[in-house]
Amino acid sequence: MTHTRVLIIEDEQLIRWSLKQRFTAEGYSCDDAAGGGDGLQLFTQRTYDLVMLDFKLPDMTGIDVLREIRRLDDDVVVILMTAYGKVETAVEAIKLGAFDFVSKPFQIDQLMAQVERGLETTRLKRQVRDYREKMKDQFGLQKLVGDSPPMRELYELVKSIADSGAATVFLLGETGTGKDLLAKTIHYNSDRADRPFVNITCTALSETLLESELFGHEKGAFTDAKSQKPGLFELAHGGTVFLDEVGDMPPALQAKLLRFLEEKAFRRIGGVRDIQVDVRILAATNRDIQKAVAENKFREDLYHRLNVITITIPPLRDRDGDIELLARFFVSEYNREYRRNITGIAQEALERLHSYSWPGNVRELRNTIERAVILSKNNVLTAKDFVLGRPEETATLGLRGLQLPPDGVDLQEVEAELVRQALDRTQRNQTKAAKLLHLSRDQLRYRMEKLGLL
Ligand SMILES: Nc1ncnc2c1ncn2[C@@H]1O[C@H](COP(=O)(O)OP(=O)(O)OP(=O)(O)O)[C@@H](O)[C@H]1O
Numbered sequence: 354m355t356h357t358r359v360l361i362i363e364d365e366q367l368i369r370w371s372l373k374q375r376f377t378a379e380g381y382s383c384d385d386a387a388g389g390g391d392g393l394q395l396f397t398q399r400t401y402d403l404v405m406l407d408f409k410l411p412d413m414t415g416i417d418v419l420r421e422i423r424r425l426d427d428d429v430v431v432i433l434m435t436a437y438g439k440v441e442t443a444v445e446a447i448k449l450g451a452f453d454f455v456s457k458p459f460q461i462d463q464l465m466a467q468v469e470r471g472l473e474t475t476r477l478k479r480q481v482r483d484y485r486e487k488m489k490d491q492f493g494l495q496k497l498v499g500d501s502p503p504m505r506e507l508y509e510l511v512k513s514i515a516d517s518g519a520a521t522v523f524l525l526g527e528t529g530t531g532k533d534l535l536a537k538t539i540h541y542n543s544d545r546a547d548r549p550f551v552n553i554t555c556t557a558l559s560e561t562l563l564e565s566e567l568f569g570h571e572k573g574a575f576t577d578a579k580s581q582k583p584g585l586f587e588l589a590h591g592g593t594v595f596l597d598e599v600g601d602m603p604p605a606l607q608a609k610l611l612r613f614l615e616e617k618a619f620r621r622i623g624g625v626r627d628i629q630v631d632v633r634i635l636a637a638t639n640r641d642i643q644k645a646v647a648e649n650k651f652r653e654d655l656y657h658r659l660n661v662i663t664i665t666i667p668p669l670r671d672r673d674g675d676i677e678l679l680a681r682f683f684v685s686e687y688n689r690e691y692r693r694n695i696t697g698i699a700q701e702a703l704e705r706l707h708s709y710s711w712p713g714n715v716r717e718l719r720n721t722i723e724r725a726v727i728l729s730k731n732n733v734l735t736a737k738d739f740v741l742g743r744p745e746e747t748a749t750l751g752l753r754g755l756q757l758p759p760d761g762v763d764l765q766e767v768e769a770e771l772v773r774q775a776l777d778r779t780q781r782n783q784t785k786a787a788k789l790l791h792l793s794r795d796q797l798r799y800r801m802e803k804l805g806l807l
């Protein structure tokens with residue numbers, strides 16, 4: 354640690370002096386005070402890595418000083434110095450968050466080992482704190498870009514659920530719409546932000562491994578279980594578990610997850626006792642989950658249990674205003690990353706971005722912009738800087754012959770007519786009709802409901 358700073362609060366001058374000698378010899382900078390009041394005065398003026406605190410001070414007790422230090426700084430390590438045999442004091446001090454205590458008289462060499470451990474602890478605590486602060490900053494609400502009505506609704510929702518206990522949230526949306534990002538945003542903007550965020554992709558592991566990852570196992574529970582291992586639900590206690598691609602979870606595990614959601618308790622594999630934890634579950638899928646339920650691939654009871662608070666992120670093509678905003682956001686991000694100085698996006702290029710259907714949603718837009726920022730020869734991005742996946746995907750080709758009638762047209766009627774035609778042509782097969790209209794089945798059903806066609 355560069356510039357380790359230690360504070361000694363001790364009324365006996367000889368002890369103060371010898372500690373200071375030793376700490377200075379170790380290369381620490383060192384301040385000292387003969388009373389609690391003076392010590393706290395110093396403490397408010399500087400950041401210390403360690404405090405050596407005498408229990409019996411002329412003006413106040415060490416416990417009171419400790420209490421005040423804790424109020425000011427959660428991380429700093431405090432070593433309390435007590436007269437021999439004062440066990441109750443020591444216990445009380447540890448409860449109040451003292452790191453350790455030493456009985457006087459002490460051997461300074463032995464003390465130094467405790468000091469080293471204490472300093473290491475402070476360092477780790479501060480690292481964790483810095484990391485969390487960085488995460489909070491990285492996943493602040495402002496990093497979720499968007500100004501379309503659905504995105505604004507989403508911001509309100511995130512704010513209202515952030516601190517609402519441990520309610521389960523179900524995140525739906527096509528691939529690349531931002532479910533991962535949203536999950537982290539919810540966590541880092543909630544009162545759980547200082548606790549773990551644990552992310553597990555339900556498709557990445559075999560059924561047995563996934564179960565043991567989630568619930569942990571006892572020693573000998575299965576052949577490879579050489580030692581006991583806590584599961585992610587335990588490790589995330591107080592925090593958030595993000596179950597990504599929950600739609601692909603094997604049926605046997607779905608039943609166990611359901612039990613966990615209902616009872617907030619589970620057993621390790623091979624375990625006999627229930628373990629109780631407090632975690633918020635965020636579950637996400639890009640599957641058509643209602644279809645999976647209809648096809649008996651996803652348990653209906655689990656679906657209802659997850660479906661308490663559901664956030665559906667609309668596909669990018671339905672959030673017109675966001676395309677430009679996101680594009681500019683990514684340009685500035687990649688300018689920084691690749692040390693480029695792209696100043697803008699040409700009008701025709703923006704139109705190109707708007708007319709494309711973005712099957713890969715924000716992820717695809719992000720990749721498109723990244724490539725353009727790297728390869729563009731100019732400071733303003735033009736249409737030819739964008740290589741778009743399947744341009745034919747957009748309806749523009751089929752619509753080329755379509756002309757707006759001189760008197761205009763009722764767009765909702767056009768929509769209703771096209772939905773009707775698609776349903777007729779497919780003998781009311783909703784999946785096929787949705788495909789014809791470049792919609793997900795949910796989106797089609799939404800429109801059918803709106804149009805009274807269900
Ligand atoms: N509103 C947004 N603002 C800024 N970046 C976004 C936004 N939405 C998505 N992104 C970015 O787009 C990329 C894809 O998002 P993300 O990984 O969260 O999608 P996803 O919904 O989890 O997709 P999948 O279903 O494939 O897992 C990420 O790089 C993410 O940071």
Ligand SMILES: [Mg+2]
Nearest residue numbers: 529532533597
């Ligand atoms: Mg994802």
